[in-house]
Amino acid sequence: MIGVAVLGTGRIGGSYIDVVNQTPGAELKLVAEQRPEAAAPWQDRYPDVEFVTDYHAALERDDVAIVIGTLPHWLHYQAGLDAVNAGKHVFMEKPLALSSAEGREMLDAATANGVKLMTAHTQRYYPAVRAMKALVDSKRLGEVVMAHDMWHKVYQPWTRPKWMLDGSKGGGMGQMDGTHEIDRLMWLLGDDIETVSAKIGQITYPKADNPDIDCDDTAMCFLRWKSGKVATISRMAWRIGATEYGGDFFFTEGMARFRLKYGSAEGQETALYIGDTEDGTWRKEPVEATNSLLDEFTDFVQAIERGDEDTPIPQEHGLRVLKVFEATVESARTGREVEVDW
Numbered sequence: 213m214i215g216v217a218v219l220g221t222g223r224i225g226g227s228y229i230d231v232v233n234q235t236p237g238a239e240l241k242l243v244a245e246q247r248p249e250a251a252a253p254w255q256d257r258y259p260d261v262e263f264v265t266d267y268h269a270a271l272e273r274d275d276v277a278i279v280i281g282t283l284p285h286w287l288h289y290q291a292g293l294d295a296v297n298a299g300k301h302v303f304m305e306k307p308l309a310l311s312s313a314e315g316r317e318m319l320d321a322a323t324a325n326g327v328k329l330m331t332a333h334t335q336r337y338y339p340a341v342r343a344m345k346a347l348v349d350s351k352r353l354g355e356v357v358m359a360h361d362m363w364h365k366v367y368q369p370w371t372r373p374k375w376m377l378d379g380s381k382g383g384g385m386g387q388m389d390g391t392h393e394i395d396r397l398m399w400l401l402g403d404d405i406e407t408v409s410a411k412i413g414q415i416t417y418p419k420a421d422n423p424d425i426d427c428d429d430t431a432m433c434f435l436r437w438k439s440g441k442v443a444t445i446s447r448m449a450w451r452i453g454a455t456e457y458g459g460d461f462f463f464t465e466g467m468a469r470f471r472l473k474y475g476s477a478e479g480q481e482t483a484l485y486i487g488d489t490e491d492g493t494w495r496k497e498p499v500e501a502t503n504s505l506l507d508e509f510t511d512f513v514q515a516i517e518r519g520d521e522d523t524p525i526p527q528e529h530g531l532r533v534l535k536v537f538e539a540t541v542e543s544a545r546t547g548r549e550v551e552v553d554w
Contacts, residue, residue, distance in 0.1 A: 213239040214513060217270035217300075219291055220283040221245045222373075224305075224505075226254045228280050229261060231505045238278070238513050244270050267291060271298035278516065280509070281305060284375045285382025289314040292329060296322040302329045303512050307391045308530035310382050312538055312553075315531040322527070330512055330523035331530025333395040337504040340470040341396060343484045343497070344461065347468055348400050353488060354464030356401060359443040361393045364456040365474055367416055367449035369425055377425045384427030385449050386412065386537060393445045394536045395529075396459065397435065403532055404438040409549045410540035416451050433540050455480060469494075 216238050218228045232240040244267035245251040251263050270276055271294055279295045281288060281304040289309040295302045296318065308315040308331040322329035335341055348356055363385075369377055376383040398405065410433040417425050433445040457480075458471035466488035473480040482501070485494040511524040535552055543550040 213237060214277050214516065215239055215241045215273070215275040216278045216280060217241055217267075217273065217276045218243045218280045218282065219267045219270065219295075220281070220287075221250050221254050222282060222284065224282060226257075227505060228282060228509070229254065229258055231503075231509050232280070234503075234506055235510050235513055237517055238509075241273060241276050242270055268294065271295055271300060277301060278303060278513070284373070285387055286310060286375060286380075288382075289318065292318045293321055296325050296327050296329055299325055299327060301327045301516055303332055303509060304329065304530070305332050306334075306395070306530065306533070307331070307382065307387055307537070308534055310387075312531055312534040315534050319527055319531060328516065328523050329527055330525055331527075331533070332508060332512075333392070333399075333525055333530070333533070334504050334508050335392050335396055336399045336525070337502075337508045338472060338482075339499045339502050339504075340458070340472055340482050340484050341400075343499050344459065344468065344470045345400055347484070347486075348461070353466040353468060353486075356441055357462050357464060358441065359397065359401065359459060359461045361397055361443065361445050361459040362456050363389045363393060363447045363474075364453060365389075365449060366453070366455065367429060367451060369417060369422075374424075377427055379427035384429065385447050386428050386431060386541070389447050389449075390431060390433075390445065390540070391533050391537055393447065394533050397443050397445070398529070398533065398536070400459075400461070401441050401443060402437055402439055403529070405435050405536055405552050406438045407436045407549050407551050408536060408539045408543055409434045410543040412541065412544035416449055431540070431544070433543075435536070470499075 216232045232238050242262040244264050246265045279300045279302050292302050375381040412428045412431040415430040429449040431447050435443045455474050457474045460469045468486050470484045473482045484497045484499050487494050515523050539550045539552045
């Protein structure tokens, strides 16, 4: 059995307790959470699980081989670096770090210490996204020409921890949602993105009227691939609006779209739709529900057990996502199209 420690019990951190307990070959050793108020409900639910307040205690344990990092974005860099330097494999919730420079240092340290560091871009394990990937790869509708990825959701900033409203700590919809959208498109269309153009803003709750909020909530991005494919990304955390979450794909021989249910808004469902007839209608195809967190972590554990050369999501991928994201920020700052710095 491979010993596992979970660092953090934030918005989804506690869910990893169940995930580890259900993963074949994995054994939960302890959970690190420095905030007693955050740890308390999980301690009540799992009285037999050991909780500590300092994550370094997990890194000092000889019976811990894998660390799950589910911490606020601004803590990913130091915790990840400390973990790989302690000889632990790391399963880090996205984003890998706040910058590609930090990410590069983390990956280099992992290599130097003979361990793996994977960014957990979990949405590629969502059944509807996987169904779209299978459709793209099958060439059933020919070649993809262009795509549009969207994530429009309610903001409700008062429900979010303060760091999520601070861009300097990785808050904002770019790091929260945009990195998911970039990952999805790179997985579906290829990671050879050449240039990006972007408009990013704080529109829904303008800083002038909301001094405690200092991060983006709205963006439109245009991406060009070396292969000739193009795609747009739109994201908006709205005050008044409607939820739209998924992607539209346009092929040489038809169209397809996937939608993902988000929150409790009515009228949403997770599904894949195909448009491949001349009558102009969509046909829904069944998508089987799975536990995406469990599927992804199980794949990671199995790769570690086998001694694979790389991880299920390539270790460099998390860094490549950050590079595309940084290019969108630079484009928004300069008002120009920006080449991705590969």
